[in-house]
Amino acid sequence: MHVVIIGAGLIGLSIAYALTRRNASVTVLERRKTVAAGTSGASFAWVNASAKTDNKAYFLLNWAGLQAHERLAEELGNDAWLHRVGNVEWVSPDSLPVLAARVDYASAMGYDAQLVPAATLNAELNLPLPLDPDYPVAWFPREAWVDVPLLAQILTTTIVQHGGTIRTASQVNAITQQGSRVTGVTLTDDQWLAADAVVNAAGPDAHRIAQMVGRQLPLRPEPGLLLSLAVDSMELPCIVHTPEINLRPDGEGHLLLHHQSVDRTLGDELDLAPDAPPCRELRERAQRLFPALVAATSPRAAIGIRPIPADGYPRVGQVPELDGYFEAITHSGITLGPVLGDLLAEEILSRRVDPLLAPFRPNRF
Ligand SMILES: Cc1cc2nc3c(=O)[nH]c(=O)nc-3n(C[C@H](O)[C@H](O)[C@H](O)COP(=O)(O)OP(=O)(O)OC[C@H]3O[C@@H](n4cnc5c(N)ncnc54)[C@H](O)[C@@H]3O)c2cc1C
Incomplete structure (x- = not known):
């Protein structure tokens, strides 16, 4: 299983980290020169569920997000980034x-x-x-609040130690398909990379990536x-x-x-x-x-x-009619990065959807 992740913000890096921990082969492609230089690098980065009490499913997901940060600090043996x-x-x-x-x-x-x-x-x-x-x-x-540049640096090092690849200055300009199955991505220099799964973690540019597979991804x-x-x-x-x-x-x-x-x-x-x-x-x-x-x-x-999906809630998971194409777009992505990383990595490898993600599927629009 080779997974290509488009975008090295906190969402893309968290998914890559969770996949490499599960021994999957991963390449992260980032169009900018450094990781976490998009929205993740310009965030208040407050980890909370207390601002999300008006929707039970969203509250529970964010609370799981807070706990996932605490677990991640233990797993990494380094909590310098989690205040x-x-x-x-x-x-x-x-x-x-x-x-x-x-x-x-x-x-x-x-x-x-x-x-x-x-x-x-x-x-x-x-x-x-x-x-x-x-x-x-x-x-x-x-x-808590997260020192995002520091966490991104630690995740990058760990992903590479686990055998993953992170390529900066690498912009995806097409996703290739065979029938309804995704087969890889093409970069702006025409290089093609094969993939069994492609994850759209492009933050505020996610709608452009979705257009590459003919999908509308309404953002606000x-x-x-x-x-x-x-x-x-x-x-x-x-x-x-x-x-x-x-x-x-x-x-x-x-x-x-x-x-x-x-x-x-x-x-x-x-x-x-x-x-x-x-x-x-x-x-x-x-x-x-x-x-x-x-x-x-x-x-x-x-x-x-x-990067706010049109109804304000995360849009995460496999798109059923496109085998191998996954989306991971959300506001509160600093709170949610580690939990979405874990849940989506499980889904990519097993195709089982965690109940926490059930209300936030890409096809609800
Ligand atoms: C002012 C502000 C305050 C916030 N406060 C909080 C907060 O307190 N708590 C919280 O949890 N969240 C907060 N957020 C939201 C949070 O920062 C975002 O949800 C999160 O950073 C999104 O991460 P991401 O990885 O999806 O996007 P990004 O960090 O933007 O990463 C997407 C990456 O994809 C790359 N990319 C795009 N197109 C391509 C392509 N074609 N090829 C290759 N790469 C591509 C981009 O260059 C970018 O690096 C705040 C956001 C803002 C703006």
Whole structure:
């Protein structure tokens, strides 16, 4: 069984890792010069299920995703990439009932989630939340953030050690078929690679790959802005979500800022200088929350394109009418990478569909 995976983002690398662990022969093809340089390299990379409580199947998949990260750290014997710092979230007073319902739902499902007075968390974490001491905040202690470049580097090394191949600067421009069976891929230099299975893990470009086999893959791509801050003056002990700004640690002396309301103001420009107006907006919001950040500098801004299937949910698995063609496209792909890698590797090798993936099949559209 030789599997060709198109795309070396976290999804493609996770599938390749899980396949090579099961002794399958794998080639990953990546059009960029380095791995994880697409959306995976421009992500807030928060591992959670707590933001997905409105759909049970999706909540369970993401919770399995969180647990798969913990297992992966053990398997690799290296957890330097998985920052298990927990996540605190507060909302405006009118949204408190919704937050309380999310916490109730998650904890009833056995997920670590609590509503606590701000003062308790401030004392426990040494976190200067500017809130009334009794104001309720949600605390999800098991949630984490991922250093994606580091994880991608570790996965790449491990895949190669297990006999897999990763080819960067290798763009797929056709998928070949014999009748309804996929037989391989052609690269832009006309080189042909044979394959028993081809996985479309091309993130926001997945619809172009699907067109190569005559399929529509409706995406709802959404740009998102991340601003890095260099800070000597303040250490953030956990991930923080607020009505105005989300922040997380980003390695020594750095924080990462993001907020979906700022994303909605972005135009078509995909390269923003760190002093461009949307970046300044993120920075000012962070400074209003933590005045110590006034001294911070902004070394880097990045825009990533979320690969969101049209109905918002993952699209994962074998396409029944095309033997050997698989799709793996999702938002929340950092949370879901390791679990989708495991489940799809099993499916590719055994053709059995795990019940966790049953609601997210490619042909539901
Ligand atoms: C601002 C922002 C915040 C986010 N926050 C979170 C979060 O907190 N938690 C979370 O879990 N998720 C988050 N996400 C979503 C998550 O980052 C993505 O779901 C995930 O990175 C998708 O990974 P991927 O491997 O599918 O795509 P990518 O990382 O984009 O990888 C696809 C790869 O395919 C390659 N490719 C495309 N076409 C071809 C071709 N023809 N031939 C060869 N290679 C090709 C591309 O170059 C690319 O490297 C966020 C995303 C954004 C933008």
